[in-house]
Amino acid sequence: MTIRIGNCSGFYGDRLSAMREMLEGGELDYLTGDYLAELTMLILGRDRMKDPARGYAKTFLRQLEECLGLASDKNVTIVSNAGGLNPAGLADAIRELSEKLGVATTVAHVEGDDLLSRAAELELGTPLTANAYLGAFGVARCLDAGAQVVVTGRVTDASVVVAPAISRFGWARTDYDKLAGAVVAGHVIECGTQATGGNYSFFTEIADMSRPGFPIAEISEDGSSVITKHGGSAGAVTIGTVTAQLMYEITGARYLGPDVTARMDSVSLTQEGPNRVRISGAIGEPPPSTLKVSRNLLGGFRNEMTFVLTGLDIEAKADLAKSQMIAALQPPPREIDWTLARTDHPDAESEETASALLRVVVRDDDANRVGRVFSAAAVELALASYPGFHVTAPPAAASPYGVFEPGYVDQKVPEHVAVLPDGERVDIEPPSETTTTEPDGEPVLPEPLPTEPTVRAPLGTVAAARSGDKGGNANVGVWVRTDREWSWLTHELTVDRVKQLLPEVADLPVSRHVFPNIKALNFVVDGILGQGVASQARFDPQAKGLGEWLRSRHVDIPESVAFSKGVE
Template sequence: MTTNLHGNESSKRVMRIAGISGGVFDRFRAMGDLAKDPSIDVLFGDWISEISMTFRGNERASREPEAERLAFEMSFVAALKPAIKYIAQNKQKVAVNAGSCDPEAMANIVQQLVKDYGTDLKVSWVTGDDVTEQFKEMLKDGERFLSLPSDTPIDQWGAEPVCAQAYLGGVGIAEALRRGADIVICGRVADAAPVVGAAMWFHNWDREDFTQLSYALVAGHLLECSSYITGGYYTGFKKELLYAKNCTNCGFPIGEIEADGQFVITKEENAGGIVNVQTVTAQLLYEIQGPLYYNSDVTARFDRIKLVQEAPNRVRVTGVTGSPPPPTTKIGITAKGGWQAEVHFFLTGLDIEEKAELIERQTLESMGDYRKEFQTLVFNITGSIPVNPKNQASATVDLRIFAQSKNPDLMSAGAHKGVAPDTPSFGKWCIENCLQGYPGGTPAMDLRQSIGKPFFEYWVALFPQNKINHELHTFDGKTISIPAPTNTNVYPRQQDSYDTPSPLPLDSWGETVLAPLGHIVHGRSGDKSSDCNLGLFVRHADEWDWLRSLLSIGKLRELLEDEDKGKNIDRFEIPALYAVHFLLRDHLDRGANSSSSYDILGKNVCEYVRCKLVDIPKVFYDRGTI
């Protein structure tokens, strides 16, 4: 029997870890409120995303020596201030990725802050995620850095890389806590890495305790998006949250991780929201890519996971299996994409398609040969008009003209530099045709969006872990090297993908009703770079055979209709959760950083598919909507 650093028998203890942030804009109250709970051992949070990393990475890469540009997330400091005295009082630990692209600078600020508040909390930081130099050397040596979504080599990208950032695991965090740190500031660690590292420290797990580590990885995946698992984005929100008047102040989640790795997901007691099998299933299916979930420390298998509702707002997770990590980890490579801008017109009533065509023809004519300088130029209609609408708002749609170019003056981005008003520009070309335009011609009056703003391209590939300089910098001035894992597995680049092996005839359940799929099917979708994942699941065991038989890859393409990009779609099943998961490869127009779509994060792909009409067995339909 081992003893952890709390001085208690680890086999008898449960680590309670609270997810206090799912992103830079999450509610700041969580850290201060959960720090008041003495039963919480660890507070962790996610402050960064692919979008923020591109901006912070560019700031760090382009920083002049004397410049004071922020390459970290200052919102963490605002969240930390009301929590400091409680963290010290309750002897809690904190692990966050808010250091973004400059964890040392963030750690220095936090160290001074805790002193200013009269505490002796110790702050350490983790580095190594900036692999720009190693990346450039490998690029010179001919490394192809194949895109994870599309498998195309980086030399076909057509962009000049600015920086490269690797996803680190949790071992550096565990070592920081073992050496006495109270607060650990990280840069680009994997979203679940703080939970993995904290659990390794708390339970004295070894780097090769793969079963336990895989449970911690799954726990981190479930907890890192904060209230996504306590009712946020939940497709059952109407009855269980909205109508139940339980939709405000959704509680932040808490994981209770045991010594063998098994864990329970719960939430703050005195807050709204809900934790049930459906909310946990939805978050489990979010932003995954197949039955195997890769991490720098361990690989977890998802298709055997089981969930049990132990009590109200308490779901136990079992059935997780683990294996060694891959020798590689994910890197995100940032490049400057150019400038982008948009102009909106409102179209009302009749002849919408013809009005949109008129706008497009006139705008393109105004642009002339300059149109060749746009790498992206799209005219998109959002919305539709019902027959005999009841009011003018419902009879109006939005036409969005979206453009990207490497020429800042063409995008009006140089306007603040004294560019002459008669200089050809995107905004001018869009607006100058108003008086010869469509009936009722009305542009959106706030034209600030027509002035170009910089955007970034983002390339996701794999990078060898043994080329990463993973280091821990302790509060007492030591630098500790964190070696790459030595026990690794090389996994196939293509994960298992299959239609259900034994589909049943869809008339097996008798009479059907034509209704939206989402009448009885829950779901969640999201993004990883330009990939879009989509998980769909039902509530009852007798509905599972119908769902898996209905939702083949071919059927999904049919439901997508015009949204089907014709690219590869992977599929697998999680029978114990009555779930079918799809990965739509390279579906999202280069990802959130440069997408021309409104759905930059793929979160509405699920809601689009759920609204499509299918033949639902009447016996299921009669149970009522979710």
């Protein structure tokens, strides 16, 4: 027995037509959508400040207006975390929509993740939002009660996929291997088309990337699954695309969740046919005793300006602009960051390729200091600075920015409640068994390859990568496709080597985690993103391109590896 669970959203702002595409594209039992991210919670928090009745993902309601009748006709149950900071409000809005459309729909929601009113007593500070990552059993209880639409607040991304399996198969709290298998499947499809070719290093190998289809997880009663997509949709489901998503935003072998600790190093992938990849072998352990809390705080105000430096004497021009701005900004703002991007080329055939970009970012508690004062200082240099002075955009006002900080509370702290379609409120007990796990040592590595001639080439000649953000940290997953490539990669790509290849991380803590079953290495870089994506501390604030930068760096690759076909 299997259930088919599709996904129609990987973030707040994803393809608006995806819900209809998934409902019309083929058979499904459940359709899920992930709308929440660290930055999204900040956006919803600011929405709630303006109007307490909001705080949920408005686009989800727009999608339902078009698709609720279709979902009812096809008997597809919808589960989503689009409730954000106001799942009860979204549930009421769906009921109103159902009545307006004349579509009889039973709606339930899950609440209890919002800890904002208790932040002080829980020593979580004074955040704008504070939400614990709840698990899947509250959603499952709603499904058991016959809900056709279930919306939640901040549950883990995979929980909206795990819950249907719990409900359909009757899994218990201690069915750890089964729960872990569903968590892995949920992790793969939670980010939508990233599992079907989106953001994939070897995208040129995919015949049609015009509009990749959204993924489907066919989950079996034993917790194993097959990742696929609707026939006729673009993109592809391969071991490579699934590996890419497996490596996204993880750390080590243990993937901690509120219901189970999934051993990511136990997972095996098998290509069963075109666009069908089986995930098997997942091992689960009891969950940790604490829940992660997503905390967003208002960090102050920020502004930025990018100066264009053209032609000769780039470094000297940058030094002049810096010194003039620093002299004008007195007293200085709390933070001032400079980045010089040497995008210029010698003897360039166009002005754009002869130019470098000098970016300055300022932050302060005083909006005026990084607003009018900062903009005026930049503009006043127009006729008084380096030759060829101009900027990429006109001056702008200061804007508020957020700071993400994780917190932790005991599993027993949130009042996890399933609000059933008839209004009954059911308390969801925390897991009775939890564990504290210590990191495993590095597994046994394959023997290094015998010495042979090498070629100087980009790492990405043979290796794929996927990178992303977790608060102020970033992860870079790197993997290969053959045993010979794996033997080389494990010994070539050490922490020290990554620091050499990526000088921006040289002074930061970096850890390496090994996943032999999928021939992958994962590197976690602490602190590279400052205080999270909302603080915009880096050129690439979510580290989305960090893996591709690593792939572009040149290394010495053994000829037998560099010239292999690398077929999966």
